[in-house]
Amino acid sequence: MSEHLNVTIRDRICQILLNRPDKKNALTMAMYEGLTQALKDADANPEVRVILLGSTGDSFCSGNDIGDFIGAINSPNAVQAPLQFLQTISSLAKPIVAVVPGVAVGIGVTMLLHCDLVIASDQASFQLPFARLGLVPEGGASLILPQLVGHRRAFELLVMGESFSATTASDLGIINRVVMHNSLQDLSILEAGKLAALAPDAVRQSKAMIRNISQSQLQEVLLAEVEQFAARLKSAEAMEALQAFMQKREPDFSRF
Numbered sequence: 001m002s003e004h005l006n007v008t009i010r011d012r013i014c015q016i017l018l019n020r021p022d023k024k025n026a027l028t029m030a031m032y033e034g035l036t037q038a039l040k041d042a043d044a045n046p047e048v049r050v051i052l053l054g055s056t057g058d059s060f061c062s063g064n065d066i067g068d069f070i071g072a073i074n075s076p077n078a079v080q081a082p083l084q085f086l087q088t089i090s091s092l093a094k095p096i097v098a099v100v101p102g103v104a105v106g107i108g109v110t111m112l113l114h115c116d117l118v119i120a121s122d123q124a125s126f127q128l129p130f131a132r133l134g135l136v137p138e139g140g141a142s143l144i145l146p147q148l149v150g151h152r153r154a155f156e157l158l159v160m161g162e163s164f165s166a167t168t169a170s171d172l173g174i175i176n177r178v179v180m181h182n183s184l185q186d187l188s189i190l191e192a193g194k195l196a197a198l199a200p201d202a203v204r205q206s207k208a209m210i211r212n213i214s215q216s217q218l219q220e221v222l223l224a225e226v227e228q229f230a231a232r233l234k235s236a237e238a239m240e241a242l243q244a245f246m247q248k249r250e251p252d253f254s255r256f
């Protein structure tokens with residue numbers, strides 16, 4: 001298990017915390033692998049009824065580690081660990097409660113599209129900067145977001161890629177609820193506890209029934225997105241954007 005993940009089981013709730021606060025919980029390959037394993041273990045463990053996905057520090061998740069992206073660009077496996085994580089989180093039987101205290105970027109947002117109850121602090125912010133990074137959407141966002149919010153708002157979120165507030169995320173249906181920052185943890189545990197007290201088979205069967213997107217279509221889209229994403233990672237546009245982030249400057253796309 002990655003040193004940057006904390007996993008605990010208590011009162012039928014498996015709490016998985018992203019724990020790399022100094023990097024805003026940016027996800028490394030080891031974190032993806034650890035997350036995939038922790039989610040599979042929780043789904044299979046009869047002592048667990050609910051998965052609570054959260055973070056330490058003031059951020060939820062700043063997306064894929066950009067240094068890792070640059071280092072892995074020529075590796076055919078660059079996107080395998082994220083893909084396996086997405087395939088796993090999108091097909092779990094047990095309910096997932098996500099707790100978002102602060103910034104959520106990229107896959108830090110798209111993973112929320114596969115959670116069942118998403119509770120965010122009023123200080124949280126959300127951003128899907130794929131095109132801004134010379135990349136394309138992942139995590140099923142190209143399928144789920146247009147269905148959820150329509151083409152124009154999905155275009156704005158995924159292509160313009162500007163940051164938006166927790167209230168906007170709630171209005172768009174990306175999250176369930178916005179709460180005061182200092183009550184976030186207590187309220188999330190309370191909601192997870194309520195879910196853990198319900199009839200477990202009924203909860204799981206209901207979750208399966210109300211997924212409004214066919215699993216086979218979603219799994220196909222996850223693969224198709226990852227193929228295009230991997231190709232984009234090798235593009236000069238993406239390299240300019242990713243290096244600009246590491247060099248703490250604005251990207252310059254004027255030569256393309």
Ligand code: COA
Nearest residue numbers: 022023024026062063064065066067103105106107129133
């Ligand atoms: N990958 C690698 N490092 C990251 C990171 C990421 N996705 N997100 C943040 N970090 C690092 C920063 O480089 C910085 O490291 P340093 O202290 O060694 O300089 C540290 O985390 C703190 O980030 P910083 O940018 O100083 O914090 P902030 O509060 O000003 O901004 C964000 C927070 C999340 C808005 C900003 O870091 C950001 O935009 N990150 C990139 C998000 C992104 O594009 N993700 C990929 C999507 S596909």
